Amino acid sequence: RKKNEESKEKMVGILKLFAYADWLDIILMIIGLIAAVANGTGLPLIIFVFAEMTNSFVMIGQMQLTLWTFTIFYRFAYYYVGIGFAIVILSTIQVWTFLTSAATQTARIHQKFFFAVLHQEMAWFDTSQIGTLNTRQTDDINTIHEVIGDKICIFVQFFTTFLTGIVIGFVYGWKLTLVILSVSPLLAAAFLASFTTKELSAYARAGSVAEEILTSIRTVVAFNGQMKALAKYDVNLENARKVGVKKSITTYTSLGFTEFVLFGAFALAFWYGTKLTVEEKENYDNRTCVFFSALLGAFSLGQGSPHLESVANARGAAYEVYKVISKVLNHHLIDSSAKEGYRPDKLKGEIEFKDIHFSYPSRPDVKILKGLNLKVQSGKTIALVGSSGCGKSTAIQLLQRFYDPVQGEITLDGRDIRTLNIKWLREHIGLVSQEPILFAVIPIRCCREGITDSEVEKTAKEASAFDFISRLPDVTQLSGGQKQQIAIARALARNPRILLLDEATSALDTQSDSIVQAAIDKARAGRTTIVIAHRLSTIRTADIIAGFHNDVVVEQGTHSQLMTQKGVYYSLVMQFSSFGKSSIRNCHEENVPAVPYSRILALNKPEWLHIFFGVIAAAFSGGVYPAFAVIFGKIIGPSTYNSTVVFPILPFQGFMFGKSGEIVWYDDHKNAIGVLLTRLATDASQVKGATGSQLGLLTKTACTLLTAIIIAFVYDWRLTLLILACIPFIIAANAVRLSFVAGHALKDQKALEEAGRISAEVVENIRTVASLSSEDAFCERHNASLNGPYRDSLTKAPLYGLTYGIVQCANYFLDAAVFRFRAWLIANCYTNFENVFIAFLSILFGAMNVGQSTSLAPDFGKAKVSAQRIFQLLDRKPFIDSYSEKGTKLVRQFRKSLKLTNLVVLYCP
Template sequence: MSESYSLDKVVYSKEGAEVALGVRTLSMKSSNWQKSKKGNEKDAGKYDTQEVVDGGSKDEKKEDEARRVATFSELFSFSTCLDKLLILIGILTACVHGASWPMLFVLFGDMTNTFVSYGQNLQTNASDSLNSSYGNDNTTNSSHGNLSSADNITVVLDFGAFEDSMTQFALKYIYIGLGVCVATYVHIAFLQIACERQTHKLRKAFFKALLRENIGWYDKQQSGELTTRLADDLERVKEGIGDKVGLAIQFLAQFVAGFIIGFIKGWKLTLVIMSLSPILAICSGLLGKVMSSYSAREQKQYASAGGLAEEVLSCIRTVITFNGQSQEITKYGQALEGSKKLGVKKALFTGLSVGFTMLIMFCAYGLAFWYGSTQVNEYNNSNGSQGLSPGGVFSIFFCVMIGSFALGGASPHITSILTAKGAGGTVFSIIKDEPPIDSSDPTGLKPAQVQGYIQFKDIEFAYPTRKDVKVLKGFNLDIQPGQTVALVGSSGCGKSTIINLIQRFYDPDHGKILLDGVDLKELNIHWLRGNIGIVSQEPILFGISIAKNIALGRPGISMQEIQAAAKMANAHSFISALPQGYDTLVGERGAQLSGGQKQRVAIARALVRDPKILLLDEATSALDSKSEGVVQEALDKAREGRTTIVVAHRLSTIQNADVIYVLDSGEVVETGRHQTLMEKKGIYYNLVTLQTIVEQEHQDDSE
């Protein structure tokens, strides 16, 4: 039986793999330390991305900042009906939890009145007993300290009623405690469960959105910044939509309940306590707004620094080779400087706001106690018809106080929610973005057969990051089915750009690219790339087994098909010689394999889908002569029966091409076979002659 290789455990979707199998990947961006010789043309404008991004107009920056703040509806946009039910129950129980605290102080006020009443009864009974004793002139001194039996009975009866009242208060506290226990468990557990469910879908949606973006979009991004979004920003969003929401609502409910009870029991005292509340409200509102702004800007700074760190770590060998550690540390420190300044400003502002808030609150409390004493005095003078009882003053004071403190308690949780809005702005904008070239778009033509007839008609093109530099100018090309066509020319002439356009990584600014007479824009992108195989100068292998790397070309294939593709690529013999054979892990980016071995695995991956079009982008230029011979033999086999486009650095490898196109400044200047072009003694002749001389000099030096 044939063994089927499924890629379910590989985190890269097929669409993502195809993008990665092109020339670029999400996390493998070229280092500033080292650029390939074709970098000037293939990645035109790529190395100036930072300048383009940072050099935008002020209006663009303001628009970008505004776009980076998500709405509350966006934060909860991935919630299902079940999630919404959990959130609703969590919010209601959070309100119950919050309202329970003021209720405790209502009981506390009633209990205080009971204590006061009991004390007054004791004092009254003692006073009546003494008056009765001293009122009888015949009373002896021995009877002064003795209460009558009737007085003792009255005191005992009063104590029994007092004890019963205290028992009732104790039971009420226990009942409230049990209710709070259940409410707390439900509101935290339900909100956190809903949060985990939403975050799981959000992470998948964000990663899917990243993989469906077109290459032109990636040219404007920093891969490290996207990784930061995927990790840190999503974690902040998770914090802002989970139990923090319940805690914020709990404190807000505590605030509302406290003030409602305060107004019901004594609106005058409540107003006195609230006299300084407008100042507190202004401080809280200003704090929230500034914190949200600082958090969004701070996240942007950290994302930029994270991109720099990832770029350095991904190219650590090159950095060490050139002793660039100190320079990179300095650059990283400079990148962190902006976030440090923002963090310091945020800390200073937060400390000042919280300190000033506490000052205002305690001033309000002092004023409340002073006014409360006048209310108690009025209560006593009017026999309870006016003013407030001692217990009433305590109830109102503590209800309003705990309500006020609840605002302070809600502040960090509200800050987490505002931070989630700031962090989620870019995340949701990427998820909602509709790329002009969407690899997941199911629409488009899917012809039953592919001839491989490719035409470029009057193509003009400039890379998105350098729109002012035309790479192709009125470019025309006609490639017949089954032909092997070679593209040669100096660096930056447009060779690799043609490879990118055929895969529809970009759309031309003007003109049409046709496959079998059909515009590429009308074809289904997934189908198009499924009929194209590519082998690039620097093959990209993932940290999985050799078999799974080959199977990335066509998921779900059998082991026999994998081995057949490896044999066509001259890779089967060296793979079989490995201790674990096709199950050998290649390491990060194929670090466990040599350059020639990686290239042959990449060829097998391209051939396993049996493509009608084969693109060879300087596939042997980075290899030594021995490895080049083996790989070139594999490429010669691969070209049979396919339309093949070869971008060559070593011109000796294309002498057997059916047609050679010589490019200069984005235009075709010479066309023909090798011998014809050599006889013309034009640009192609000069390139071949110069390369022959250089190779001869290298050979002489090695000898």
């Protein structure tokens, strides 16, 4: 019971999915719901036509045929045409309105989620799996988008059809309808608990591992750790696969049980309906209408069930996404977006740490600072020295209010910094760290609103960076010293009163160190400066040097004073050493190749046995409904055989395809980390749209249609030829819809990769972003990257709705043609009523299954695009392959020195 309660808590309510809809979205959805309900009631109108037609068949078979008799059937055809045109209009409106509303809601969720992430406390980043955020930003929000778009309105359409069928059943025969509904509790029991939340969490953990590996890919390759890294990633994917298999078994066992109960209800309806007709002389017309109402409800539940699964997925995804958003909206102690807090008109820059005690939230039992007391005079430079882990960098982070101390206070010009506005505080602090992060999406000017070109040029010159910036616009080709000079210019662009230098020159070579140190000396003039450095030669000129030991300050003084005392500082000077390092970046341009469907299936080659039995099960499942058409056409008693067959087939089919649909995909491609993580989060999961349960549904639909055509040929080949002549038009309509979806999916994916790149870069370096007070600038860039998909979604919404409507109405027009032609066949004595009726029913059931498959066309279209991107990476042959066994291997131990002769290095432009 406790587990069930926890499972419910990790899924939001259905209405909560639309939590970020505004009044215009609500109006659009109301219009869409009205259209969906009207569309759903359109199909039950066919019940009257179909029931009357069936009764007419029985009557005509017992009397002499007249011209007036066949005029009735012509009228039936016109009914179908009229309803078909109404379906086109209603389908277009329902999908158009919901997709338009979903586009604005999804954009809003993207913006709020990214804003919430950027404005979380640092403690939240310390205690959360940061690598999962990119998965939430892409895969989870995409899942929500799909449901609040066309899937939810299509489910409403099918559910309305089901309810309308029940209402019609009560109107025309309440006794028989009650008997059929007596099995409804069993139907409800078929929908078991969902494993969605667990599956999403497992994939999110895998995404976290992937980010950790890709962020340090050069280190991984340098130590030949690719296989170990891959094994670590595979462990998390294996957990996701196991949960996915359990989810598939649960889902498709439920669906199989549903089909079993439905066919049992049909058998019960045949038996009890016959009993009512014989014993109570109930109208045969009413019994036919009631039965077809139940039949329609059965098909509606079958067609709506995949969308119901999607709704469950979205509810689980929304739980994690909305939880992050609500956290920053509901309660937040340190929020840089807060308007509260004092903003002094003047700032001297006098800093004092008073009895500071502090432990990081991720390690509350480990004290980092134990009573720190330190005072920094305005305009002076103080250097903090000590062994690693003694609290020097922690003091700087507390000053920027990344955290609040557990005990004590930090004052600025005598005022507790907790009373100051956080954004104002950070805007007056400039930070230069050991390894500066030069964001690809934010230039120097973004560090201060309203900064002019002349001011940017001035700060670049102060940092001695103007000359090389003018010559080298591509920051990815800068040396470590040049990057550090850019970072100094970025800090000075805001004209800060306080300057923080955290190991600013420790990673530079001697030549670069002298250049950067000169820029630092120029920058700190007139500013309150706090310096942290292991290269002690750079801090000898500091006004005060504070020595840390055991998490407190144990000595203060000038260089000469501390050398005389021979304490902490003296010991560090004696142990002084330095080292340097540099890094480069690479880039890559992509061209997405076309991929045949057979190659997508080849990804599941290790699971070929599951696929084989899954296809066999789907094929038998597809033949059930046409066989039922023959039984019903002959009206030969209860259809208990079908319910026995369907129950074991569908769960088995679902297990096989659910197991094979878990695709393990890894990537060692040197590209932007955010892009790779976006692809890992979306592409591999979307490929399941072309395999997994969708492959089973495709097989089932193909077999249903093939069996239906064969049966129709056996009973009336002329009518079947007409139907076959119409099928290419239906296939063409579906192909247009599929290509339309795939084209837009590729555009959306590219834009989401850009957003993912920004997101990953920002989250990975959140402390730098916070210190620069650049959260709003990055939010603007991130939101701008989503404008393309948003505008594209608004453009494609009416076209997508129209293609859906055309596909939906195609079956009605086909039925109209069949009505007209079969009346002519009977009138000219080419066939009899029973044969025509069986042929028509078999094709009708086949068409209904085709309709169910077309509702999942968007999944297949997106899967095709994702597969193209996957194979592009898998097919890429790197120039330097770390997995290759080629090349000479030295037998003797390598002891000689390296020699580089005429070496030329070219960076990718």
